[in-house]
Amino acid sequence: MRYKAGLETKDRILGATRSLIAGKGLEGTTIKAICDEAGVLPGSFYNLFPSKEQAILTVVREAIDAVDPDPGGKGTDTLDDLVLAYERFLEEQPALARVYIRIAVSGAATNPELSGRLLRHHEGRVRRFAAAIQRQAPEIAEEHATRRAETLVLALNGIALHRVLDPHFDVAAHARALLEDAAAVG
Amino acid sequence: MRYKAGLETKDRILGATRSLIAGKGLEGTTIKAICDEAGVLPGSFYNLFPSKEQAILTVVREAIDAVDPDPGGKGTDTLDDLVLAYERFLEEQPALARVYIRIAVSGAATNPELSGRLLRHHEGRVRRFAAAIQRQAPEIAEEHATRRAETLVLALNGIALHRVLDPHFDVAAHARALLEDAAAVG
DNA sequence: CCCTAATTTGAGTGATAACTCTAATTTATA
């Protein structure tokens, strides 16, 4: 994969894999389907990827990374920033959002490494949300802030889950409702 | 299926299907796997079920029904009752809970009838939660109660989703945190 | 206890899954 053609083909294969997982789930994501959608033959696929699993894992990594823009940032995000960033992720990268949810409930079942990765990612998100809460209201105890952060992150995941089921679901309205409630609880 | 033996075999097949979907997801739920776990041969399976899909749909219906005990009830549940009933469902019927979530994100992708059924079920739940909110606080407008109900149901689904990823997750604590927050928001 | 129908057996079908291999082609560079 040193030539330009190889890199482009790799991109097309990853794009096809992404949209297949998002659209038809892991069951519908076969080598043949990927190759058809990417306009490639199996030989080319296996020249660039050692296995189907590797292509899927690459897309999953992409999805996990896309959930948190600037994950190692300066730590100055407000709770609003974090919630709105997730809302934007769901709206602007619906395919990756669906990949994230689908893999969490299906792919992680038979792949402990993957479920561990997703759990660590979740914990990182909770810490980030908790830090934002404490920054905003320093009087709140860390334990309490963490509990509140976890509740909020889980609720956001509930929204993402529902979006998979109902593409017309109004993510923005519900994300903002969560923020209002969070403010009301204080 | 008029003899006792047939009914028992059917039960074993459904039990195997349930635990396979819960444990390994739809991908791992093959006829061979179902038959092995049920102690049955393919011929017996197809004597009792017209297709693999029918067996799965039966389990899915079972799961949907189990989410809402007494779905056509007298309409006297409090919000606490409803939340605690869902908590109990997640704790006491973890396999069915996983089936529900797995089918929502995977099975519904290629089966519009199924996704329609899940969406209607969701709407019914929201109405029930909204009614409980209004019963408890009649001054709240119906629209507002519905919005609050939806937020709560989605948050509960987020908890169920996370439970699929982390079997050690403390469902009860988080369900109660949701209730406290709901009370605080008023 | 007999007879019919329900049930179980278990080998077998065609389709399709993931993946391999060799030959042909294209690409970048010396």
Added chain:
DNA sequence: TATAAATTAGAGTTATCACTCAAATTAGGG
């Protein structure tokens, strides 16, 4: 432009998928 390596083509392999079927067994009403 010659060459070595990267890429693509596409038929082929092996395994497993959902599903079928005819024969053997078992269950239960009369």
